[in-house]
Amino acid sequence: MLDTDILITGAGSAGLTLALLLAKNSPDLQITVLEQGPAPQAGAVSLSRVSALNLASQRVLDSLGVWQLLNAKPAYQQMQVWEADSFARIEFATSDLGALDVQSGSSSPALGWIVDNEELRCCLYQRAQQYPNIQWKFDARIQQISASERQNLLTLADGSAYISKLLVGADGANSLVREQLKMPLAFWDYDHHGLVAVVRTSAPHQATARQVFLPTGPLALLPLADPHLVSIVWSVAPERAAELIALPAEQFNQALTAASQSVLGVLSVQTERRSYPLKMRYASQWVKHNAVLVADAAHTIHPLAGQGMNLGLMDVCALAELIVQNISTGRTCNEQRMLRQYERWRKAEAQQMIALMEAFKRGFMLQHPLAKLVRAVGMAATNQLAPVKRQLLAAALGNQGDLPAVARPGVISL
Ligand SMILES: Cc1cc2nc3c(=O)[nH]c(=O)nc-3n(C[C@H](O)[C@H](O)[C@H](O)COP(=O)(O)OP(=O)(O)OC[C@H]3O[C@@H](n4cnc5c(N)ncnc54)[C@H](O)[C@@H]3O)c2cc1C
Known part of the structure; x- marks a missing residue:
């Protein structure tokens, strides 16, 4: 003991x-x-x-x-x-x-x-x-x-x-x-899953943390050490998170770039996409x-x-x-x-x-x-x-x- x-x-x-x-x-x-x-x-x-x-x-x-x-x-x-x-x-x-x-x-x-x-x-x-x-x-x-x-x-x-x-x-x-x-x-359930991944941006993030509130939930773009890399937390309904994870990278990138309103240009996912129930x-x-x-x-x-x-x-x-x-x-x-x-x-x-x-x-x-x-x-x-x-x-x-x-x-x- x-x-x-x-x-x-x-x-x-x-x-x-x-x-x-x-x-x-x-x-x-x-x-x-x-x-x-x-x-x-x-x-x-x-x-x-x-x-x-x-x-x-x-x-x-x-x-x-x-x-x-x-x-x-x-x-x-x-x-x-x-x-x-x-x-x-x-x-x-x-x-x-x-x-x-x-x-x-x-x-x-x-x-x-x-x-x-x-x-x-x-x-x-x-x-x-x-x-x-x-x-x-x-x-x-x-x-x-x-x-x-x-x-x-x-x-x-x-x-x-x-x-x-x-x-x-x-x-x-x-x-x-x-x-x-x-x-x-x-x-209580927030009815959101937080989808996280590291994403390359065509425009530099300029050491700025960004968050856009979409009708479906917020998308955060957090600046990493590389001026063209951000970590995303994309909060969406659980079913949508599953769909986004299953999408081929190219289609995911299009959906993400559109959701971010191209604020950092074209976005392309660099890592595995994971989601966490919130x-x-x-x-x-x-x-x-x-x-x-x-x-x-x-x-x-x-x-x-x-x-x-x-x-x-x-x-x-x-x-x-x-x-x-x-x-x-x-x-x-x-x-x-x-x-x-x-x-x-x-x-x-x-x-x-x-x-x-x-x-x-x-x-x-x-x-x-x-x-x-x-x-x-x-x-x-x-x-x-x-x-x-x-x-x-x-x-x-x-x-x-x-x-x-x-x-x-x-x-x-x-
Ligand atoms: C998508 C997402 C994004 C987030 N972003 C931010 C952010 O930007 N800023 C922020 O401040 N917070 C953020 N958070 C919250 C943050 O991640 C957590 O609050 C924090 O990690 C909790 O730390 P913890 O040590 O309490 O728990 P954990 O990090 O979960 O650690 C618990 C530890 O206990 C161990 N453990 C579990 N069960 C047992 C057991 N039975 N026996 C022994 N060991 C056990 C685990 O293995 C683990 O090592 C985010 C959360 C999510 C889901």
Whole structure:
């Protein structure tokens, strides 16, 4: 039987960041990470999944020494959002930042960065391996999990067992921790699948992140390091996603170029096309006895604003901050009052983001001419109002809300 202080299930971006934050700031804590897959392999940049990270996440990764390890992290300096068949359009540039320009660790201002999910995992893992107080178990098949007021017990298919003071479910959208501990989940289908691929563009992307709202759903074009490569997230009905994946490349390219309104000229797909069902998930209980949920295990949102990973990273920063504070004042890593504080703090942030994504999605799906007019006028007016634009930018940069200390402007470590 292995005894550990904190057992983290899932070595995704959230689980690894949490392990690193705890190991760095509480060297006496014994942390164990269990992952069902193999250990992250260096050189695994495939661009098959990328994420737009905001300034708050960048600050966290910078403070952990992970940002510096990432080879590819192209910044974008502009954002353009428009509606396909109306004059609704809004643009942001780094020049709109004004007093918000408070970036640490980056030489030029940016509105965000695109990172490869797998490369990020590799860099987090590489950094985390430097801490002897983290134990690793890869290819782990969890068999049973129980949580009580005294301790948690987790058994694996190979017969090994772990006792922990605190169990953290960082095991993603289909969390087994959430399921086995019967933590209730609310969910609804966005009726969209997100089709992702890397695409070559005949016109350069000019470090601009673009999103066009089509009557069928949004299409995002995220700029990669090569000025003629973008990563797309094309949200469409599930049946349409299946059709688009089955199309011969030439026909797919035509459909995609038309959907993008040729904003980057002719588009041609470079990689396998994959699609992901998009669901809103929200666990109504994040804490049960001495077990707690973080990131996608606690909530998932529509990727239209590229905020899911950012939100999850803030969860683990908040949890680490409270645990470290507790330990430094002689209390435990699983104190109920502290776990409830984490739950209240991060639920409030997640609820706001879920509501915002829903408003966006529903707002743009309304095709009534009056609704379109209101949208167009609203976006045109917003585009002219510097203070309103700055508010929107502050939200997109992750500079708003109740941020954990490590993610706040001007703060370098916990
Ligand atoms: C199409 C799409 C585009 C997106 N774009 C963006 C974006 O631009 N910006 C952004 O911020 N977010 C984006 N997101 C959201 C983002 O990808 C997720 O929020 C983020 O990856 C979640 O990280 P996580 O660590 O919580 O979960 P995951 O990345 O899913 O990691 C969970 C880990 O747990 C492991 N695991 C699962 N079950 C078990 C088990 N039983 N035992 C042990 N280990 C287990 C898994 O193998 C995995 O390693 C996007 C999502 C989608 C679908």
